[in-house]
Amino acid sequence: xxxxxxxxxxxxxxxxxxxxxxxxxxxxxxxxxxxxxxxxxxxxxxxxxxxxxxxxxxxxxxxxxxxxxxxxxxxxxxxxxxxxxxxxxxxxxxxxxxxxxxxxxxxxxxxxxxx
Amino acid sequence: xxxxxxxxxxxxxxxxxxxxxxxxxxxxxxxxxxxxxxxxxxxxxxxxxxxxxxxxxxxxxxxxxxxxxxxxxxxxxxxxxxxxxxxxxxxxxxxxxxxxxxxxxxxxxxx
Numbered sequence: 001x002x003x004x005x006x007x008x009x010x011x012x013x014x015x016x017x018x019x020x021x022x023x024x025x026x027x028x029x030x031x032x033x034x035x036x037x038x039x040x041x042x043x044x045x046x047x048x049x050x051x052x053x054x055x056x057x058x059x060x061x062x063x064x065x066x067x068x069x070x071x072x073x074x075x076x077x078x079x080x081x082x083x084x085x086x087x088x089x090x091x092x093x094x095x096x097x098x099x100x101x102x103x104x105x106x107x108x109x110x111x112x113x114x115x
Numbered sequence: 116x117x118x119x120x121x122x123x124x125x126x127x128x129x130x131x132x133x134x135x136x137x138x139x140x141x142x143x144x145x146x147x148x149x150x151x152x153x154x155x156x157x158x159x160x161x162x163x164x165x166x167x168x169x170x171x172x173x174x175x176x177x178x179x180x181x182x183x184x185x186x187x188x189x190x191x192x193x194x195x196x197x198x199x200x201x202x203x204x205x206x207x208x209x210x211x212x213x214x215x216x217x218x219x220x221x222x223x224x225x226x
Contacts, residue, residue: 033212048212106159
């Protein structure tokens with residue numbers, strides 16, 4: 001099976017702009033989670049979508065939003081970009097397991113730089 | 116509050132030496148614990164999860180609820196073990212896609 005893919009891989013934006021990142025999960029996976037990775041804060045959970053519904057949400061401002069389509073592909077949007085939004089954004093997909101929480105499979109990430 | 120702490124940013128050992136990467140957690144319920152690894156220029160991937168009680172690439176981890184720890188151990192380190200290791204926690208009930216990560220520990224295995 002093909003792994004999780006994310007597009008674009010690199011993005012450069014300026015403050016105040018908005019950006020949309022895309023994630024295609026592993027075929028058959030219905031859950032997609034998003035994480036922000038920075039040197040200072042490490043890996044932080046943004047939100048999770050399951051069957052087109054947001055199931056979990058992290059502690060990020062409303063400028064960060066997401067959605068999931070019927071084919072499980074997901075997008076996240078960041079509006080009014082700030083310098084501090086510069087980060088690696090990781091997407092992970094998972095499928096319900098038999099026991100306990102799902103194993104998450106990560107994509108390569110989108111590197112966002114805000115100037 | 117749910118929290119995962121990895122006290123060491125960097126752990127440097129010689130090949131063949133034992134390795135222990137520390138992880139402590141704070142969680143009020145019954146957590147599920149994971150170790151993820153990121154090798155150079157590769158994506159983050161699951162190394163092992165406590166519920167499986169497996170040994171992967173010679174690594175093992177035991178959940179100690181009394182000490183709220185989930186340390187990762189390997190008796191004899193190999194150079195190819197050099198990577199960034201993350202301990203992560205998830206809710207124990209139901210299937211959720213929310214992981215809380217520690218800050219990560221870089222393991223450097225010297226020849």
